[in-house]
Amino acid sequence: MTAARTPLIAGNWKMHKTVEEAEAFIQALLPRVATFDSVDVGICPPFTSLQAMVDSARGSIVRVYAQNMHYADQGAFTGEVSAPMLSELDVHGVILGHSERREYFGETDKALALKVPKALEAGLEPILCVGETEEERERGDTERKLRHQIQEDLAKVPEDRLADVVIAYEPIWAIGTGLTATPEQAQEACAFVRALVGQRSEDAAQRVRVLYGGSMKADNAAELLALPDVDGGLVGGASLEAEPFSTIVGAASA
Numbered sequence: 001m002t003a004a005r006t007p008l009i010a011g012n013w014k015m016h017k018t019v020e021e022a023e024a025f026i027q028a029l030l031p032r033v034a035t036f037d038s039v040d041v042g043i044c045p046p047f048t049s050l051q052a053m054v055d056s057a058r059g060s061i062v063r064v065y066a067q068n069m070h071y072a073d074q075g076a077f078t079g080e081v082s083a084p085m086l087s088e089l090d091v092h093g094v095i096l097g098h099s100e101r102r103e104y105f106g107e108t109d110k111a112l113a114l115k116v117p118k119a120l121e122a123g124l125e126p127i128l129c130v131g132e133t134e135e136e137r138e139r140g141d142t143e144r145k146l147r148h149q150i151q152e153d154l155a156k157v158p159e160d161r162l163a164d165v166v167i168a169y170e171p172i173w174a175i176g177t178g179l180t181a182t183p184e185q186a187q188e189a190c191a192f193v194r195a196l197v198g199q200r201s202e203d204a205a206q207r208v209r210v211l212y213g214g215s216m217k218a219d220n221a222a223e224l225l226a227l228p229d230v231d232g233g234l235v236g237g238a239s240l241e242a243e244p245f246s247t248i249v250g251a252a253s254a
């Protein structure tokens, strides 16, 4: 990893933790990560715990991200939350296009093309998720899928903002399965994602952070985080407990 890119370890809690459980987690996490340097730490709680986590993390290195948002500022969209609503809470960023949202909630590339620039405009750091299914990998379609998602989802992001997007490469077959991409697979895909950004802007390609996600754990993180084109991790299961999560943060720290 190039020194210019600060690694980011973000924990995607998905639909886990009540406010009380979230509080217990952050109180356990803060002392464990207080001494780490040169690493950005993110937690991505459900909407209900965002405010509490922003308040508890204030003044620490931990930043709070939402897991989704709508592309409109307001409107008749029952059940949705907008970018200005998240910024108002002092949320740092938002995960967009997670494969679970694409698969179970009909999240489309068309919607993401609106969401990513909207997040940036609202001062939020988007973590855009991309990745192939097992079937697509077996068919040799990994690069085609990544190209399609990156081109579509970032289409409306101006060149000078591209590097402000974090891109998480999450092979769907590795999410929650205990199957981790090999270092070669992770490096190859993350380098390819960076090269795709480079087709728009070489400068942005050098600066954009590309994360790996998919069964990243305390015992495999160091190897993945040492890869030249992997600038951090988007961690699911292993982010639900302070101990393994802080070990992963430590592996990314200088």
Ligand SMILES: O=C(CO)COP(=O)(O)O
Binding pocket: 012, 098, 170, 174, 175, 176, 177, 178, 213, 214, 215, 216, 234, 235, 236, 237, 238
């Ligand atoms: O989906 C993920 C993070 O967004 C990865 O989840 P797991 O780490 O549980 O495989």
